[in-house]
Amino acid sequence: MIKKETDWFQAWFDTPYYHQLYDHRNETEAEGFMLNLIDFLQLKQGSKILDLPCGRGRHAIFLNKCGYDVVGADLSANNIAFANEFANGSLRFTQHDMRQSLNYKYxxxxxxFTSFGYFDEDETNIEVLKKFKEGLEEDGILVIDFLNINKIRKKLITTETVQKEDILFKISRAIQKEQLVKTIEFEADEQQFCFAEKVRSFSFEDFERMSSLASLEIIETFGNYDLEPFNHVHSDRLILLLK
Known part of the structure; x- marks a missing residue:
């Protein structure tokens, strides 16, 4: 029997297989991105930073090592349990749904890493932006690292297989009903699994519209982790700074 999950972002991210599939993520690239951001933002040592969702805490841990007071928040109980092994007086982790209000300001x-646009309805995604806004200090900055849907549309890899240790992941991608859908099928622990990652296919113009409705302003855009200018056609990423 194939196991299908309705709340993909809650079920899939809470499995060990998710981390097994994505274990290739480049730590050097991730740390370079964080250094570029904190340098551009001129964040002072000790500033309060929220990483949401934080996964297993790799960005939050590195930011804390750079001298910041960091909170990592994620919906996955397993992720938070893992990340809590690295907690200290200035690095804390908590389970949190980004649709809910934040308890502090940052x-x-x-x-x-494309952690926005999980929800089918525009209203819910706008509500997430409003929650972020409420959690910012008066001069605080929101950073959203999203994909460039314009490039994805032209260069979408529709099918591929990925071998990770003893698991063969069969992956297919499609753009359906304003969503980028990535279906992942595999066999593990004598079970068949099927998960579908679904992210809204938001463009820069969509973010402009939603940000305005959430009383946020886009003040800067970048097209990659080196913070080079965003190009609608060629950039790999759409990185937004909002206040």
Missing amino acids: KAIFNL
Whole structure:
């Protein structure tokens, strides 16, 4: 029997297989991105930063090592349990749904690695932006690291297989009903699994519209982790700074 999950972002991210599939993520690239951001934002040592969602905490841990007071928040209980092994007096982790209000205000909120647009309705995604805004200090900055849907549309890899240790992941991608859908099928622990990652296919113009409705202003855009200018056609990423 194939196991299908309705709340993909809650079920899939909470499995060990998710981390197994994505274990190739480049730590050097991630740390370079963080250094570029904190340098551009001129964040002072000790500033309060929120990483939401934080996954297993790789960005939050590095930011804390750079001298910041960091909170990592994620919906996955397993991720938070893992990340809590690295907690200290200036690095804390908590389970949190980004649709809910934040308890504190931060100098910067980081929403990284295409962690926005999980929800089908525009209203819910706009509500997430409003929650982020409420969690910012008066002069705080929100950073959203999203994909460049214009490039994805032209160069979409529709099918591929990825071998990770003893698991063969069969992956297919399609753009359906304003969503980028990535279906992942595999066999593990004598079970068949099927998960579908679904992210809204938001463009820069969509973010402009939603940000305005959430009383946020886009003040800067970048097209990659080196913070080079965003190009609608060629950039790999759409990185937004909002206040």
